[in-house]
Amino acid sequence: MNWGRYVEEFHGERAGITERVLRHSTDRGGDPYDWLLAAVPETGRVLDLACGSAPLWPTLGDRHYVGVDVSAAELTEARRAGAGPLVRATAFALPLAPGSVDAVVCSMGLMVLTPLTGVLAEIGRVLAPGGVLVATVPDRRPLRRADLAVVGGLLAALGSGLGYPGDRDLRRLPALLAQAGLRLDGDESRRYRYRLGSRDDADRLASSLYLPGLPPSRRRRARGYLRALSLAHATVPMPIRRMIAHRPT
Ligand SMILES: C[S@@+](CC[C@H](N)C(=O)[O-])C[C@H]1O[C@@H](n2cnc3c(N)ncnc32)[C@H](O)[C@@H]1O
Numbered sequence: 432m433n434w435g436r437y438v439e440e441f442h443g444e445r446a447g448i449t450e451r452v453l454r455h456s457t458d459r460g461g462d463p464y465d466w467l468l469a470a471v472p473e474t475g476r477v478l479d480l481a482c483g484s485a486p487l488w489p490t491l492g493d494r495h496y497v498g499v500d501v502s503a504a505e506l507t508e509a510r511r512a513g514a515g516p517l518v519r520a521t522a523f524a525l526p527l528a529p530g531s532v533d534a535v536v537c538s539m540g541l542m543v544l545t546p547l548t549g550v551l552a553e554i555g556r557v558l559a560p561g562g563v564l565v566a567t568v569p570d571r572r573p574l575r576r577a578d579l580a581v582v583g584g585l586l587a588a589l590g591s592g593l594g595y596p597g598d599r600d601l602r603r604l605p606a607l608l609a610q611a612g613l614r615l616d617g618d619e620s621r622r623y624r625y626r627l628g629s630r631d632d633a634d635r636l637a638s639s640l641y642l643p644g645l646p647p648s649r650r651r652r653a654r655g656y657l658r659a660l661s662l663a664h665a666t667v668p669m670p671i672r673r674m675i676a677h678r679p680t
Contacts, residue, residue, distance in 0.1 A: 434596045437643040438543050439502055445638060446504035447484040449539055452639045454486070455632065456623040456669045463567055463623055463671045464490075467538055470565045470617070470675050475533030478557060480522055480550075481540030485509035491536070499525060523549045530559040537566040542595035543641070547604075551611035560680040564613060568601060570620040570672040578622075578668040581660065585667070588656040589649050593640065601672075608676050617675035625667040633657035636667060 442448075453463045468490050471477070477491050482498030483505045489512075498517045500506055506517050520526045522544050535554050544550040554564055574582065586592060600607060605615045627633055637654035657667070 432643045434543060434545070434643060438641065441641060442483070442502040443504045446502065447508040448635070448639045450484045450486040451635055452625065453539070453623075453669075455635070456625045456671075458621050458623045463669075464538060466621065466671070466673055467536060467565055467567050470563075470673065471534055471536055472563055475562075476531065477534040477536060478525070478527065478532045480525075480535055480537040480554070481544065482506075482509060482514070482517070483538070483540075485512055485514035485517070487536055487538060488512065488514035497527070497532075523553060525553045525557050527557045529556050530562075532557050533559055533562045535562070535564045535566075537564070539567055539569065541566050542568040542597040542601060545596045545600060547597055547600035547607055548610060551607055551613065555611035555613050555678060558613075558678040560678055562678045564674070564676045564678075566674050568597075568672050568674075569595070570670040572620060572670050573622045574668050574670065575622070581665060581667055584656055584660075585653060588652040589640075589642065589645065590652075591642070591645055591649065595641070604674060613676045613678055615674065615676050618672070620670050620672040623669040623671055625669050627657060627661035627665050627667060630658050630661055633661040 456462055464486050468487065476495040479485065479487050479498040482500045485498050492514060498509055498514055499520050501521050503519060506519055509517055518526055535558060541547060608615050625636060634654060637650055637657050642650055
């Protein structure tokens with residue numbers, strides 16, 4: 432499976448889908464973007480890596496900001512939202528000078544950026560000494576007991592597990608960060624809740640799932656399952672992992 436091509440086509444057809452889903456996912460009154468942003472230093476130059484539709488820009492845009500993404504469609508959405516400057520480039524060859532940013536933020540990108548060593552090397556290169564990396568990725572935990580039936584039902588409808596090409600690399604993150612000259616400072620996961628209040632909520636979530644190699648009928652089955660859950664205003668758990676690292680001075 433060529434994940435790179437799959438993800439590019441996926442976002443070409445659904446630009447902004449991640450932002451629409453995460454804005455609808457809450458914990459303690461905030462969404463996953465708020466949580467990521469809470470760990471970002473308040474000043475300095477910032478690179479928004481795999482920026483997508485640039486949901487972080489409204490908070491970070493009043494400082495020296497640059498967004499990078501490989502998807503032209505996502506960058507069009509980001510531009511429409513007023514974000515910039517934006518550069519179409521791959522995370523594996525960043526068009527930035529060594530030590531040119533004080534923070535790299537990456538929301539829900541590292542799990543599809545493989546091999547992770549290549550991306551972390553680029554992050555380590557562009558970060559100035561003392562600079563910070565804050566990244567989020569989907570996780571499998573924490574879950575509550577009641578979540579197991581919801582998740583089990585979704586996986587049964589899909590007839591498949593949900594996974595990402597970077598899952599293995601992300602399990603040995605401290606060692607990979609060290610190879611890139613970075614040190615892990617924080618690594619925790621939180622359970623966000625995606626509220627299924629309507630059929631639209633169900634359709635949005637079903638549309639957002641990366642399902643490489645699965646026939647479209649499986650996505651339709653998952654959508655049907657989520658629509659049924661929406662009649663009961665159910666909640667789908669969205670565990671998110673946040674990692675914080677820095678480049679030592
Ligand atoms: C799940 S979306 C996250 C978007 C945005 N950061 C957010 O949280 O809403 C993953 C993003 O990674 C981008 N992407 C995938 N592979 C990439 C690569 N090699 N280089 C740069 N961006 C990439 C996709 O185009 C997509 O916008």
